[in-house]
Amino acid sequence: MEPIKQHTGLVYPLNRTNVDTDQIIPKQFLKRISRQGFGQYLFYNWRYDEKDNLRSDFSLNSPKYKTASILVGGENFGCGSSREHAPWALEDFGFKVIIAPSFADIFFNNCTKNGILPVVLPETEIQQLIKNAETDTYQLTVDLEANKVTDLTSFEASFHLAEYPRQMLLNGWDEISVTLTHQDKIATFERKHTVY
Amino acid sequence: MTNPKTIIEKIWEKNVVFEEPGKPALLYIDLHLVHEVTSPQAFEGLRMKNRTVRQPKLTFATMDHNVPTVHTNIIKDEVSKLQMDTLKQNCEEFGVPLAGMGHKHQGIVHVIGPELGLTQPGKTIVCGDSHTSTHGAFGALAFGIGTSEVEHVLATQTIWQARPKTLNVKVDGQLGTGVTAKDIILALIAKYGVNFGTGYVIEYTGNAIRKLSMEERMTICNMSIEAGARAGLVSPDQTTVDFLKGRKYAPEGTLFEQAKQEWLELASDQGAEYNHTVTLNASEIAPQVTWGTNPSQCISVNDKIPNPNTAKNAGDQQAIEQALQYMGLEADIPITSVPIEHVFIGSCTNSRLRDLEQAASVINGRKVNENVTAIVVPGSQTVKLQAEEKGLDKVFIEAGFEWREPGCSMCLAMNDDIVPAGERCASTSNRNFEGRQGTNARTHLVSPEMAAAAALAGHFVDVRSFV
Structure with missing residues (x-):
């Protein structure tokens, strides 16, 4: 996967709590057998009407957010189904960073395996970012090396990401290759481990 | 006398391959369940890097998400058919057992695991499906994973995991007539919210849980993810043992007796401590x-x-x-x-x-x-x-x-x-x-x-x- 050290981009605000992965990518698009091409279906039921035309009343369809690469959302972002198609769709659409007050565990993991940086910030700061991005064209810089989120003026916030996913993201490592360096330990474990 | 432990700690310690301070542990997976929707990209990943499935015998596949429920011999949707055919080919190529269409054991992955006796106490179980928590009903540590992790488990039979926090969900009291296990879990989520379990593994305890059948425990553990918890489990007891006896993949004879002993010892010890506890009185619940x-x-x-x-x-x-x-x-x-x-x-x-x-x-x-x-x-x-x-x-x-x-x-x-x-x-x-x-x-x-x-x-x- 592509390493992510620092990213500067336009912010898209999605002021909803409990955005589930069924909303991020509905089930009818999970039948494909490749990892590519899911971006066109992102938030499908919000972005498109019954006749598959783009809805003008959904904010992500506004030209203002066309090049957005940082999504700021509400608490429990990515809850529900484990479908990795959700981060695949976000990534393919152009999102590199998701900032929220909290994330669902499986979605959070899935992001870090796909080069998407999930950033947890307190609710008050999230509300400030959402307000800024709703009123103006708003850019943020997210620096994973410094664990900081800043804008061009006065906003600055620190965030914490556990060291393991942080290093994976900074270096873009292939996790399986890393694990396979421990093959001897796995083999030793298997010799004494009983599975009925 | 050693410190009292929860079942979660006992399974964890049994299955850690190795662990370094400040890092996640490499956890061994005892059962990997696979279905057609979240696996094709994982098998493709193996193929691209010339990797194999490390333990095909600890892997079991079925078809459930896409399958028609009428006229099952004709799959009208070409895209669905391709996904199901792909699973069949992948299972053949990598040697993974498959209960596919027309197989007498085909069914929803979280229904067939328990009914075949593949699901057992103490096992670490994963599947590319968030409702893998269902298998926790047997005192297994079972959780859903994404497709990248499916590929990782196929290739290494392990997964990197941070030691989970433990949440005791204690349900006491007598359930009323017409009130069910489904109402218990819905009432819990209504009371505590959709993310009270995030970051935790839940253990369901209390006399209301103890009285439930295995099917009812599965209903409750199934919806742990709807409370935010990747895994939810119930300590094994005689109900668990009785359910498993004679199942196709359960151990037999003296091996069953040996396994039974180990399973019952996995139950959380008296006085074991949890990071957090919440309670519910089953006698106060109405149908939800x-x-x-x-x-x-x-x-x-x-x-x-x-x-x-x-x-x-x-x-x-x-x-x-x-x-x-x-x-x-x-x-x-x-x-x-x-x-x-x-x-x-x-x-x-x-x-x-x-x-x-x-x-x-x-x-x-x-x-x-x-x-x-x-x-x-x-x-x-x-x-x-x-x-x-x-x-x-x-x-x-x-x-x-x-x-x-x-x-x-x-x-x-x-x-x-x-x-x-x-x-x-x-x-x-x-x-x-x-x-x-x-x-x-x-x-x-x-x-x-x-x-x-x-x-x-x-x-x-x-x-x-x-x-």
Whole structure:
């Protein structure tokens, strides 16, 4: 996967709590057998009407957010189904960073395996970012090396990401290759481990 | 005397391959369940790097999400067919056992694991499916993973995991007649919210849990993810052992006796400490019905639909307004006044033999309301066969229900079993998310008994007084 050290981009605000992965990518698009091409279906039921035309009343369809690469959302972002198609769709659409007050565990993991940086910030700061991005064209810089989120003026916030996913993201490592360096330990474990 | 431990700590210590301070542990996986939707990209990843499946014998695949529940020999949807054919080819190429279409053990992955005895106490179990938590009912540490992790487990039989925090969900008290395991888990989520379990593994304890059958424990553990917890489990006891004895992949003879001893010793020790504890009194629960678009938006059947003006903050008010609008509901009306057009009895939450028996017991010679389309989808070929041996198919068909072939079906509507836009479904499944059962479809989560009663009445009714 592509390493992510620092990213500067336009912010898209999605002021909803409990955005589930069924909303991020509905089930009818999970039948494909490749990892590519899911971006066109992102938030499908919000972005498109019954006749598959783009809805003008959904904010992500506004030209203002066309090049957005940082999504700021509400608490429990990515809850529900484990479908990795959700981060695949976000990534393919152009999102590199998701900032929220909290994330669902499986979605959070899935992001870090796909080069998407999930950033947890307190609710008050999230509300400030959402307000800024709703009123103006708003850019943020997210620096994973410094664990900081800043804008061009006065906003600055620190965030914490556990060291393991942080290093994976900074270096873009292939996790399986890393694990396979421990093959001897796995083999030793298997010799004494009983599975009925 | 060693420190008292929870079952979660005991399984963890048994399965850690190695661990360095400040880092996640490399955890060995004892059972990897695979289905057609979340595996093709993982097998493709192996192929591209010339990797193999490390332990095909600890891996088991089936087809469930996409499968049709009528005319199962003809898959009309070419894209679905390709996904199912791909699983078949992948299983052949990598040597993974498969209960595919036409196989006598085919069914929902979380139904067949337990019924085949693959699911056992103490095992670490993963699957590319968030409802893998179901298997926790047996005292297994079972959780859903993404496709990248599926590939990782296929290649290494391990997964990197941070040691989980433990959450004791203690349910005491006597469940009332007509109140079910489904109502326990819905009431818990209604009380504590959709993310009270995030970052935790739940252990369900208390005398109300102890009295439940394995099927009922599975219903509760299944919906742990709807509380945010990747895994939820119940310490094994004699009920667990009795369920597993004689199952196809359970150990036999003296090996079973040895396993049984180990399984029972896994139960959490007296005095074991948890990071957090929450409680629920089972005797206070009524049958539950969700009214909104997440499982915490749930009320007792005798309650009225909430009013956004009584929300405790602006965020909640907005969430209630959005949910009412999507659901096409008015605030302050009794939920029992809401008519329904569809009933779905099935899913990994409620499609086992006991669920179907309970639903059938409500019928009592009555007919499905003329405005309702009701389908019953058994969880597996085995469940279907057992139900037919008991004549349940006839009871349902005579009442006007459709009796279908096994699969995930209308729970997520990946096949043709879709609730049309704007229509309302009483469903025994686990998620009432927007669009879950079809674009703009409206889902109300209930127990099998409540679903059957709603099918007959044409609207929600309190099953306790529906005789």
